[in-house]
Structures are given as structure tokens and as C-alpha cells.
Amino acid sequence: MLVERDVFGQAVTCGSAATVGGWNAALADIFDFRGDPGATLADLTTADGDFMMGLVVTTAGAVLGGDDPRGVGVREGLLEVARRSAGATLRERRHVEALVDLVRGNFTEAAVKWDAVVADHPHDIVATRIAHDIYLHVGDDDRRLVSSREAFAAWQPGEPGYGWTAGQLAFALEEAGHFAEAERHGRMALEVDPVDVWALHALAHVFEMKERHDEAVEHLRSTRAAWEERDHLALHLLWHLLIRLVAAREFDECLAEFDSQIGAVDRAFGLTDLTSLMWRLELAGCDVGDRWATIAKKWRNHDQLHTTGFLDLHAALAFAACPEDPGAPTFWEGLDVCHRDDNSENDQTFEAVVRPMAEAISDYREGHHAEASHAILGLVGLISRVGGSIAQRDLFVRTGQDASRRAGSEVQLMEEESR
Template sequence: MSRDSQGLAVTGGAASAAALDRAVADYYAWKGDPVATLQEAVAADPAFTLGHSAIASLLLLNGLRGDNPAVTGALGAAQASIGGASPREQRHLAAARAWAAGEIIGATDIWEDILVDHPTDALALRFAHDSYFYLGHSLSIRDSVARVLPAWDPQGETYGYVLGQYAFGLEEAGELRRAEEVGRAAIARNGEDGWAVHAVAHVLETESRQAEGIDFLKASRPAWSKAHALSVHNGWHLALYLIEEGRFEEVLADYDRFVAPKLAGDSLLDLVDAAALLWRLELAGGDAGDRWQPVAEQWLAHVDDHVLAFNDLHIALAVSRAGDRDGVLRLRRSIDAYVRHGRGDNRDITADVGLRLIEGVLAFAEGDHVRAIERILPIRYKVIRIGGSHAQRDLVTQTLIAAAQRAGRTGLARALLAERLAVRPTERTRRAYEAAAGATVGHG
């Protein structure tokens, strides 16, 4: 039996343990292809149980359905080799099986159980981190790392990446000062740590430090762009700052250079960012032109997947703004069927929150702003259930404000903008609030 770089036993040969280390390093760094690395290893070493189950978990966390042949094949191979596996490796398979069955929370509980006994299990830590992000469990994003951080070697190669995860958890939990401090410490260790850069970018956006955020991300772009799987997302954060400052031409130039060429790669995170960026640009008064169509076409390949309500919301953004009536109809029918016949945590989230959000943004795109308000306003404080970050979910609040403005609901618009001004006091928000306040007085 071999051991990984954290000293944990791995069923399989030394080459398999080395492949696991390479896959973990790439996974944490948002580089390379961890799945391909592990697939090559299990092909040479079928007894490498953790390799099989990790492939399944990585594919699931990257957006494949539990019944996808690549997932079921990896699960089957893990099961076939389970006889020689350790209890830790058996629990990894159980977690992957749970996620494949739609039990996202159950899978996360298993990974946390592994971490109690093996706090330096890098796969369990990152799988739990990603799962909490998908579930919108902000405090758990922070606390999952805090529970194990003392067990990690500060001199180890992975420690900086763990700090980057902790920084993001701190930000999502509202501890902005500590988040920035920890995030910058992680960047000081490794300037190419895209997730740590991402954590600091969140802090700067939340604190409305747009000019500083633009300088920070532009100056560090050569480094964080090397984290290729996260590069579009960090570029999306740059776009948020630029949109807030009305610099739409820069946003679209970056979109055409960095985002559009990657759409065909079918990364769901890239598709999320593309749809959200264009939607927010247009809410702010920009014009995305004909850029919506390729985004919608790529998203429609996933219209029946229903892995996350968060993803389905972004499908709705794209197909509605592309003017794809057939695509909108397909989405509505598919989600209705999923709510009636589906199962699992995401189905319950979709029924409770996701469906109403999707109906709201579809109504907004159709110009029915009153209906958009009716669908979104009652559930706005439950939106966290669809997952993603505070910054990503802010799209819903911005859409609601725009719907109130366009529906002539000036009192509601004024109230929502006053609320926003208290937490995001940007010049654009201040101007919008003053316009709404003046309109309300004028109607009085």
C-alpha cells in the first residue's frame, strides 16, 4: 500500500499515489486535467479504488448527472475493486454514490465524516468545499476549512491553496477583513492561486472598492490566467467592477477575447459566467448585441440535466435573451417534469425556490415586469438555497430592482435601492436611488 503527499494510505501502487497527488495539485490550482490524470492511473492500476471514486466525484461536481455513463462506469469500477479498499476509501465511494443519487447533503456529510478522522484528506476537503458552495451553505464553506486547518503543514505545497479556500469561506461568512488578510497571504505564497485571487476579488466587490478591484485583477491577470479553469470566472469579477463604473466597451472587449472563445469547451462555470455577465451588462444599460445566441445554444445541451437550480436559472437567462422561444418552451417543460417526477436535494430546492426564480427572469425578459416582481419578491431571502456566492446571487436583487423600475413601482424601487445603498454604496446605486426617491416624491 502506498501513501499520498499528506501521508494517507492509498490502495494501489506507487504510481497511482503519485497520480493522485498530481490530480489533487491540479484540482486545487484549477489547472491541468485531474480527471484525465486519474483515468490514466486507473487504466494501469484497476485496484486503485480511490482513483475510480474520485473520478466519479469530480465528474459529478463538474456538472454531470448521476446516470451519465462516465459516472456510472467510474462508480462500477470503484465497486469492483472495493474489496481491498480502506474504510476511508470506502467512504469516498459512498459519498460519490450519494451525490449520484441526488443526495448532495448526504454526500457532504460523508466527506465531513472522513475529515474528522483524516483532516488532511485533500479530496474530502475540496469536495466538501465545492458542495457547500453549490448548496449556498456560507458558514460551512468557512467552518469546514477552519476545522482542519491546524492539521495542515504550513510548509506543505498545498497549504497556500487551503488558505485560499479559507479566505473565500471567511468572505462568504461576512468576515471581510480576515478574508482579505488570509487571501492576500495565500497570494503571497503563490501568485497563481486563482481561488485566493477570487476570494480577494469578492471582498473588493462586496465593499464597493471598484477602482481598487480593477487595478488588482488587471495587474495580476498574467498570473491568475494560468489557473485556466477559473480564468473566465476571475475575468467575470473584473467585469462586475467595470459594469458598475459604466465601462461597457471594456467589458464587451474582454468578453469577446476571453469568454466567447471558451463557450464551445462546455465548462458549466464558463457558461454561468457568460450568461450572468451579459445579463448584468444589459441591466446596467449596456447592449450585448448578438452575443446571446451562442451562449443559449451551448446551454441548451444541458436543458434536461437539472443538476443544480443555479445552472437552470442561467439557462433561463440565456435562452430568454437570445429570443429562443423553442428553447424557453423546452426549459419550462423540462423543469415542470423534473419538479413532478425528480428526486433529491436539488429537486426540492428547485420546487421551493428555483422554479419561481426561473419564472421571474423569463417574465422579466418577456417584458412582464409585474409578474417578475410577483415571482421573485416573496422568495428573495430564500435565494441562497440555489447556491453560488453572494456576488453571483446579487443578480437576482439587481433584476428585482430593474423590474420595479420598469413596472413603474417607484416606491418599491426606492425601498430596494435604499437597502442596496446601505450595503453597496456605489455612485451608480446612489444615482438610481435619487432618481427613484425623486419620482416617489413627484407622485406624492
Template structure:
């Protein structure tokens, strides 16, 4: 008798014991916490031909990690390619092969089709939304989830994850009230859901509800702090709330603690660290030796694979005064432009001009920095990330206009920002104070 997962989908090659371990790992994946790897290793040891166990392992390892972890994901994918499976399972393998080849759009389309045919396949949905995030596709972040909603209800296992993904998609589409409601409902169902926590934090960031955000992260909902492998990013959101209130000492305390107190080689962790230090740099805050330590870690990494992560590497090298690192990032972009995969377009459309702007800003060439940033900010979604992450572009543009003495541009930018964030209580005041 073939085994099935929580949604009743076939699990080719799994024994009952392996299927149980996999389902437990899958639930951990859906809330982004715990130790799914140990469970997956148990499943694979018991049933080496269990294709979806290898698929989930690869999904956990291929994106946002370090080169060593990525190689583990490639190994899991290569094993999965040799195993038997249903058409649905083979679709997962094909999507992973596209990810490994840098073809993020192709992977997203394969997963999109899987979700249309199998709307209860939550792994396809979650992996698909990650592709949308990497592409900065706010519409698909929302609509990929909306399509499957008629097939889900509160009574179904892991429904909280559907609501959490819906919340993030709604937030990135500007439906803040609905997004917050969906995220909070997800947390009622599963208080440990780190993605739901993250979605509500995004709402509060975009509305500049700094005090609300601090209360939410520190007192209202604290399950994400316990055992989430996504916790660094949520701590980063808490730091942004404190930064918006001018509480830079608390920001540095969080940086030195849960955000980057222990240097991480994971791409997503490094870019959070770089983005936070860059915001402090724009405010004129002395961060001591932190840039040097972050740049040391970036020097151990690989450049040219992601325009989004390379832009943050440039921040680290500029912040640390590493001329060789700056040259290496620029050289990597030249190579990336000629490489296969979606990253070439991301570099061309956004990454390279942004990286050049960061270097120009640091060199005091504020007019050049502003010109590059004005050219990319309205299309910056093309190289991935969220609105909150890409806000760094606008903040750097405002700082460039101010430091370059372009009062007209500065006033125009502040007026548009006040209109876009009517609940704002002080981003601009902080920048003015720094000036």
C-alpha cells in the first residue's frame, strides 16, 4: 500500500516509518522552524528511494544558503533525478533542476502548474512563493496563493501556512488590512509560524507603525523566537522598528545579539546584516568594527550568482573600505551579464546600476549615485526581495540628494514618501538629523 502525506498525495518509495518522519519534517518546513533535516535523514536512511524526502531536502538547501549547503542541495537533487515518482513528484524534481540552473522563472512556472493541478500540495505552493520572492513578483506572491484558497479550510493540517503565505502576498500588493488579518489568523492556528510573523511585521513596517511593531514582536507574538531558522530576519524587522524610533543603541544591541552576534555564512543572514549596517551608515551612526567583520565573511563567499545578494556584498565592502572587494563585486557583475539564467537580466536591469550607486555614494559622488538610483528604483522589483528590503534604494537616494546639495530633488522625494506612508512617524526626520 502506497504512503501518502497530510494532503493525501502519494509518496513514492516511502515506508510507513519514512512517510511519518517526512510529514513531520514537512510541517516544520511550513512553519520554518525546528530541525527538519534530522527527520529527513531518518526518512532517507529508512527509504533511500523516497523521492519527496530528497526533494524537500533540496528545497531547504538550495536557496539563500552558503556554497557548502547548496552543494548538499545539489546532491539531494541529483539523487532525486534517479528515482521513480509520480508526475507530480517528477514536477518537483524538474522545478529544482531549474532552480539549480538559475532559471527561477521556469521553476516558478513549473510549481505554478503543480499548484493548479494539485492545490493541496503545500510544498509546491511554498517553494513557488519563494520563486516569486526571488523575482520580486508581488502579483504572483498574492495570486499563487489565492488560486488554491477554495481547496483549503481551517480544519486541514498546516492551513496556517497557506494563510501566512497569503498574508505576505497581500502585504506586498498593498492590501495591508487583509494581510494583517490573515497573518494574525495564521498565528492563532500556529503560534510558531515564522512566516506569518514576518508577514505581519512587513505590514507594520510599510505603515511605519514602529511602536506597534515592537509590541507585536516582543510581547504579542513571541513564538518565532524559539526555534525558527528564519528568526534572524524577524529580529531584523524588530531592529527596523527600533531604528525608525531613533533607538540606535537598541539596533546595535540586536545586531550584536540575535542578528549577527555569531557570524553566519548564510546569504539571507549576511544581507540582513549588511542592510542594517547600511541604514545606520545613512544615519551617520558609528558602527565600530562591524563592517570589517561582515566583510571578512563576504570575502569567503561566492559572487555573481545573485544581483540582490551582490548588492549587499558591495555595501559590506564599501563599509569596510575594502577596495579589492569592491573591484571583485564589479568584476562579478561583468561575468554574470554573460552567464545563463535569470540573474543576467537582474544584473542588467537593477543590480549593476545599484552597485555602482553604492560605490559612488561612498566616494562622495552623490550626483552620480542619485542618477543611478533614480534610474532603477521604479523597476527594482525585478531583482527580487520585498518592498521593505528594497526601501534601502529610496533611503540612499534621499541621502544622496541631501548630501549632494540637490534640495529640489530632496524635497520632492520627501513629499512622495509622506504621501506613500501617511502613517509615518519619522523616517525623514531621522535622515534630516543625520545630515
């Protein structure tokens, strides 16, 4: 058993120095949103029985990516990383402690533990990234901003984590409403890597929130060739471009892009982008044809349903729009019974936010606009708990507002008919 230093200066327990080279390459791919770092880490884990950090990253990534924490893959990963951690460093064992909380659905507790790792090991880029992603997962803008500021402060220009943590901080600043500072840090990250897609993403959010339409479209069109190559975030950046085109009522391009993308999308978070696009198009008055049937078929019996509220609410949009889909009854029944046995943070979010919001979405689609408006707008203060960004969750606010408008129109019509 060896302890080698990775490119960020962290001690990595392994059986071969070559493992750390593969670990460095996988981390670069993760931060660049490209390649297949999960496969790289899986291969390293299989080849090196002393290496455990790969399992930390792949297991955390599986949970945050929508895989069922109760599933065989996640459970086996957790058991194996716990076994390997017996010979690992204290820092690595603390990663496992945080991972256990994550798998149990206590997301914030896990993130706080990863933040504590960073406090003692400021260049632990893995702990930095997972904490950031968890705070996005639970919509905790305040904690993410504190965490991201502290992480960035630990790096100097020219050091390997400087650009990545600048881009991460840019997004955290934007979500907290510090738009000028967010733009400055996003551009700092792009000076290090002009194709830093998380920094490009942060700037897209700044332009979206400030309604800087022309800049948003130019920004995303001019960099498209670059971010399409960093393909793990490409669909989401395309979504950013398309919601600007929805705002400009350029519906034909939006529908054409949907048609070109939907066939290849299988992961649930990718489906959320296309589901959101269709719903926004309809709110804007666009006839989307029979495309809801295509989306509902993709969501049907998806193995990432009922794992996280953000995913289930987007599936609810699809099945509310296409109630005749064979998967709709199974989805609604599954949503009704899931996350009722335990008392984790995730369970509480499903109970307080996800189920009532999904029911309100169904009411809206069935034409019960007054009930939907009351429920949706009453949940606006809690909707951040399902995670995602302000721009993504704005969909539910818009739906509540449209329900309110429709309810008002219906009341007015009834009054006119009664005269």
C-alpha cells in the first residue's frame, strides 16, 4: 500500500503510483465535463484494491446524478469503499463519513462534512466540488456561496484548482444575486480556460437573470462548438440558449432543436431540460404538437424516478401533459408511496414540497386553475428545496402565475355569463 500525492497535493492511498496518474486524468475530465471519468475511475478501482477515492467520487456522483441510493450499485459501492477505507488516510475516511450521510438522504449534513474536510485540507478539490454540487441539489444558495468563497480563497493564479474554483464561485455568486461579481469571476475562470463550461454556464445565468437577451444569445451561439465538445453539460447549455429563444418567440428553432436532441437523451437530468423546454413553449403559446407523448415515453418507468424531487417534478410535468401514457399511473402511484418510511432530509422534501407541487401541476393541466394557483404560489417559498437553479425553478413560478391568470379569466367569464 502506497500514499501518493495527486496534482492538487492531496495524499491518495493506492497500490500503484500509476493509479494516481489515472485519478488526475479522471478529475480533469470531471471538471471539464467531458470524457468518461466514471469508467476511468471504475477501471482504476478494479485494478487497484487499495484505491478508495474513486469509489467516493463515483458513488457520490451516482446519487447526485439521480441513481437510487437503495439500488444495488450504490449500496455495493458504499460497502466496498467502507472496507477499503480501513487502510486509508484520515482525510479519505472523512470522505466516507460524508458519503454515508449522502446515501442516507441527509444531503446538507453530508455537504457540511465535506466543507469541514476542505477547512482542514483547502486544496481538496473533490470535497470542494461535491459540497458545491450538494448545495445545488438542495437549493441552499447561502451555504454554497460561503463554501465556494472559502474554496476559491485557497488558490492562487497558476495553481491547478484556481480556474475551476473561480467558475464555481461565479455560479454561487449569481444564484445569490451578486451579478457583477459573478460575471467578474466567470471571466477570470475563462482566462484560465476559455472553454471552462461551468464558467460559461455561470455567465449564461447572469445574462438570463438580468434579461440581457442579445448578450445571452451571442454568448451561447459563439461558444457552442466549444461547449458541445464538453458534452456532459452541452444539453443544459443548449437549454439556456433555447429559453432565450422562447422569450423571443423563435419557436421553430426551439422545436427543431428538441427534435434533434430527444432521441439520444436517457439520463433523467437531461430529460428535465427538454421537458422544461416543452412546458415553457406551451406557456408562451406555442403548439408543440404530439411531442409530449415522446417525452412521457422517455420518463416511463425510468429507473431514476422517485430519487430526487427535481427529477420527479419534471416527470410530473410530462405525465400531467400526457396522462394517457401507460407509465403515468405507475408514476403517480410511486410518487404517492415513496419517501414515507424514513425521516431523512430528502424524505421531508418529498413530503413538504414534491408531492403537493406535483398534485398542483396535475390540477393545472386538468383545468383546475384556481386550486393550482393557490397551491403552486403557496409553495414558491419552499421550491428551492428541490434543488436546481433559480432559472430552472422559475418554471413553477410561471405556471402558478399562468394558473392565476386563467382562474381570473374564468371568474370574469362566469360573471359575464350570469349578467
